[in-house]
Amino acid sequence: MTSQEPDKPRLLLVDDDETFCKVLQSAMEKRAFEVLVANNVENGIKLAEQFEPEYAVIDLRIGHQSGLELVKKLMSLDDNTRIVMLTGFASIATAVEAIKLGAIHYLTKPANADEIVAALNKNEGDATVSINENPLSIKRLEWEHLQKVLMQHDGNISAAARALNMHRRTLQRKLDKRPVRE
Numbered sequence: 522m523t524s525q526e527p528d529k530p531r532l533l534l535v536d537d538d539e540t541f542c543k544v545l546q547s548a549m550e551k552r553a554f555e556v557l558v559a560n561n562v563e564n565g566i567k568l569a570e571q572f573e574p575e576y577a578v579i580d581l582r583i584g585h586q587s588g589l590e591l592v593k594k595l596m597s598l599d600d601n602t603r604i605v606m607l608t609g610f611a612s613i614a615t616a617v618e619a620i621k622l623g624a625i626h627y628l629t630k631p632a633n634a635d636e637i638v639a640a641l642n643k644n645e646g647d648a649t650v651s652i653n654e655n656p657l658s659i660k661r662l663e664w665e666h667l668q669k670v671l672m673q674h675d676g677n678i679s680a681a682a683r684a685l686n687m688h689r690r691t692l693q694r695k696l697d698k699r700p701v702r703e
């Protein structure tokens with residue numbers, strides 16, 4: 522779409538999974554959004570600069586790039602853009618960084634369109650969220666620590682590996698594994 526329909530808010534969807542984008546685009550259009558889709562960071566920035574979306578749903582990992590960079594860029598273009606970070610690789614470090622950079626919510630995949638719309642429209646935190654009584658497993662703690670160190674080194678795997686005194690390929694293998702679900 523090239524021109525915004527008067528009653529439809531514009532939503533930018535950036536994810537490298539083209540099938541997921543098609544499904545979510547259709548679902549969001551049924552919920553009265555005009556949806557712009559990009560499958561990489563560069564095209565996401567171009568669409569944002571050209572169409573100035575009110576809303577954005579950004580994947581954390583877009584190919585080998587970080588969606589956090591896109592959140593930062595979107596906020597520099599318009600700090601009123603309501604951004605939801607969506608990820609299959611949730612970690613405390615990336616959630617904190619996404620919120621610090623301007624995202625209003627952070628959802629883990631799979632998230633359905635209704636959950637995404639609710640997150641886009643959420644204005645306050647929820648003090649009633651339950652607190653997990655069990656400590657994180659050793660594997661989950663390790664994964665969280667690796668994510669934290671990676672964020673401290675701006676996503677640079679080589680620099681993070683040096684800081685962790687670990688071989689770069691070992692760190693990459695550990696990061697490529699999905700986090701342990703609690």
